[in-house]
Amino acid sequence: MNSAYKKEIRYTLIFSALLLICGHLGLMFVAFPGLQNHMIFGFPSQYIIPITFGWLVLMAVVGIQAKLTNDLDDEIEALNAESSESIE
Amino acid sequence: MEHEKWVLEDPVLGMVFVGASFVIFYLIGWYSQRAAKSSTDYWTAGRSIGSITNGLGMASSYMSLATFMGVTALILKLKVPFVYMWIQFALSIPLITLWYGTPLRRMGAFTPAHFVRERYGVRTSYVTVFFMILIMVMYALGQMIGVAKVFEMLFGINYNLALICGGALIVGYVTIGGMYGTSYNAAFQMILMGVAFVVPLGAIMKAMGGTGWWFPPLFYSDMVPAMLEAVPDFFDMKYGFKWYLSLIPCFTLGAMGLPHLGMRVYTSANLKSARGAMVWFTFFCGIVFCSTYTMGFSGVYFQATSGSAIAPTDFDKITLILNSVYNPAWVLAFVIAGAIAAGLSTISANLMAIGAMIAQDIIATIKPDLSDKTMKVIGYLAIAGGGATSILIALNPPDFLVVSILWAFGLAGVTVAPLVMLGVWWKPANRYGATVACLVSGVTYIVVAPYFFPSIVVGGGLEAKVGMTGSLLCAPLCFFLLTTVSMITNNIPALMNRYDYKKDHVLIDKIHGWSDYSEERYNSNTAGIIVAAVSLFFCIYAVLPGGW
Numbered sequence: 105m106n107s108a109y110k111k112e113i114r115y116t117l118i119f120s121a122l123l124l125i126c127g128h129l130g131l132m133f134v135a136f137p138g139l140q141n142h143m144i145f146g147f148p149s150q151y152i153i154p155i156t157f158g159w160l161v162l163m164a165v166v167g168i169q170a171k172l173t174n175d176l177d178d179e180i181e182a183l184n185a186e187s188s189e190s191i192e
Numbered sequence: 193m194e195h196e197k198w199v200l201e202d203p204v205l206g207m208v209f210v211g212a213s214f215v216i217f218y219l220i221g222w223y224s225q226r227a228a229k230s231s232t233d234y235w236t237a238g239r240s241i242g243s244i245t246n247g248l249g250m251a252s253s254y255m256s257l258a259t260f261m262g263v264t265a266l267i268l269k270l271k272v273p274f275v276y277m278w279i280q281f282a283l284s285i286p287l288i289t290l291w292y293g294t295p296l297r298r299m300g301a302f303t304p305a306h307f308v309r310e311r312y313g314v315r316t317s318y319v320t321v322f323f324m325i326l327i328m329v330m331y332a333l334g335q336m337i338g339v340a341k342v343f344e345m346l347f348g349i350n351y352n353l354a355l356i357c358g359g360a361l362i363v364g365y366v367t368i369g370g371m372y373g374t375s376y377n378a379a380f381q382m383i384l385m386g387v388a389f390v391v392p393l394g395a396i397m398k399a400m401g402g403t404g405w406w407f408p409p410l411f412y413s414d415m416v417p418a419m420l421e422a423v424p425d426f427f428d429m430k431y432g433f434k435w436y437l438s439l440i441p442c443f444t445l446g447a448m449g450l451p452h453l454g455m456r457v458y459t460s461a462n463l464k465s466a467r468g469a470m471v472w473f474t475f476f477c478g479i480v481f482c483s484t485y486t487m488g489f490s491g492v493y494f495q496a497t498s499g500s501a502i503a504p505t506d507f508d509k510i511t512l513i514l515n516s517v518y519n520p521a522w523v524l525a526f527v528i529a530g531a532i533a534a535g536l537s538t539i540s541a542n543l544m545a546i547g548a549m550i551a552q553d554i555i556a557t558i559k560p561d562l563s564d565k566t567m568k569v570i571g572y573l574a575i576a577g578g579g580a581t582s583i584l585i586a587l588n589p590p591d592f593l594v595v596s597i598l599w600a601f602g603l604a605g606v607t608v609a610p611l612v613m614l615g616v617w618w619k620p621a622n623r624y625g626a627t628v629a630c631l632v633s634g635v636t637y638i639v640v641a642p643y644f645f646p647s648i649v650v651g652g653g654l655e656a657k658v659g660m661t662g663s664l665l666c667a668p669l670c671f672f673l674l675t676t677v678s679m680i681t682n683n684i685p686a687l688m689n690r691y692d693y694k695k696d697h698v699l700i701d702k703i704h705g706w707s708d709y710s711e712e713r714y715n716s717n718t719a720g721i722i723v724a725a726v727s728l729f730f731c732i733y734a735v736l737p738g739g740w
Binding site for chain 2: 109112116119120123124126127128129130131133134135137140141145146147148150151152154155157158159160162163165166167169170173174177180181184187188
């Protein structure tokens with residue numbers, strides 16, 4: 105099993121988890137009610153943190169996801185080229 | 193308190209703005225479609241759409257009439273929990289791209305059903321096509337009815353006439369434009385609706401005394417103390433753990449199963465462009481979503497502090513009401529044009545998906561030898577036919593079809609999404625598991641909804657109506673059945689010898705970009721057992737009482 109394949113599985117699981125965290129912070133606030141009602145930037149924490157994560161942090165995560173998965177595609181293509189050369 | 197019903201005082205400017213926007217939509221549709229040389233081009237825009245245009249188009253397909261109308265009513269009703277319900281919709285395109293968008297783009301798929309046909313066989317694809325068309329019709333129907341109601345309000349004509357005229361105009365430009373026209377129109381519509389939503393909102397906030405009016409999506413904290421005084425429970429979480437958890441299977445997974453969103457990825461010029469589009473999508477989506485919360489916040493604030501009571505039947509018109517109170521008439525007209533554009537962008541994407549599934553996943557499967565010219569004509573007829581059917585149904589819609597559009601998300605999440613996700617990532621998934629999982633979980637989801645058999649309902653209240661309780665049970669059920677039935681039938685040679693399952697395995701390696709085949713990749717039984725065990729746990733958790 106080559107490293108590119110392992111990397112593909114790893115990226116998919118890690119980014120799925122990160123994306124779910126960005127979009128579902130409500131679970132954290134309802135599981136730990138002590139995190140609620142702290143004022144941040146003038147808003148209650150349970151309001152502004154999920155909004156910020158659901159937009160700005162999500163954008164950063166998606167940007168990194170795009171970069172790493174693009175690099176992975178290049179890696180797989182290089183491996184394909186290598187294996188076809190060795191067959192020839 | 194006396195409720196005053198809101199009426200549009202000066203519709204002429206609105207007619208001018210909406211009329212002008214339709215002229216532009218037709219021009220874009222007609223001009224763009226000239227690039228379509230084949231039926232494949234017609235359905236996939238020649239797989240040539242750049243990342244910014246596609247990002248705008250992706251966001252636009254998501255911004256429906258609800259962004260301008262229904263959503264504000266939901267904020268007035270749900271308050272902060274609504275924000276949680278809406279935030280997670282921005283995960284859709286990134287998750288689709290990550291899990292199956294790029295592999296299906298590599299495969300050259302037209303729709304997710306196309307992949308299901310290649311991966312699980314024709315019979316399974318018919319089952320998924322049935323569910324997908326049902327979901328798309330429900331989705332398009334809600335938009336069609338909404339657009340007709342805006343036309344009714346704007347032109348002062350009766351609902352049926354507004355529906356037929358408005359519907360015919362919409363179906364016309366989608367049919368003419370195909371995916372090229374739909375993509376470029378969607379990008380234009382996103383800009384139009386974004387400006388029409390965000391800029392007037394800034395003016396509303398300024399008029400209300402907000403100092404952060406220059407950036408409405410985030411800067412309105414100075415209104416928070418007054419809001420807390422007027423509506424002390426606005427920021428309360430209100431619901432239990434299960435409510436927030438069920439957002440994942442119902443709406444996050446549901447959005448992953450919507451064919452019209454996946455189809456946007458397939459129009460990309462290449463995989464890097466598709467991933468670039470995903471970043472732009474989150475940017476544009478974020479601006480409008482965050483502004484939607486601000487609009488809802490302003491609506492609740494206005495309702496609580498101005499002393500003017502909004503009639504409950506007008507809750508969905510809060511965006512128009514705030515604009516009519518605080519902005520000049522021409523701005524309100526521009527906002528109405530933006531609302532129509534939002535509805536249109538969604539209907540066009542829905543009609544493209546319905547047309548592609550009828551033409552490519554049903555007719556082309558039954559008659560694979562049709563010429564490209566015939567397929568193009570069939571394409572036009574499929575979209576026009578799908579549109580005409582939606583209009584006819586909307587004239588006198590059956591109750592079961594006008595249930596919440598959000599409920600349709602759940603149906604996609606419990607039928608389509610698990611099949612495609614495991615189909616792309618897990619070789620042991622086979623056609624027996626897929627058919628059983630899709631049918632059983634889809635039918636169970638329908639049965640436990642409050643609309644059909646009121647005596648057999650999981651949970652109750654709003655969460656049952658929008659499908660959250662049903663999907664918390666049925667999405668894991670679908671994963672459980674798909675994994676267990678597949679693992680069992682894989683060990684029954686009499687069943688597995690009926691078709692060439694090795695071909696399905698080769699397809700998986702190919703769509704992930706591997707030029708050679710390896711039996712070891714994507715082939716872990718342990719992974720299947722873990723998915724089955726976790727799914728079973730959530731099935732049991734879903735039916736346990738309490739937690740909502």
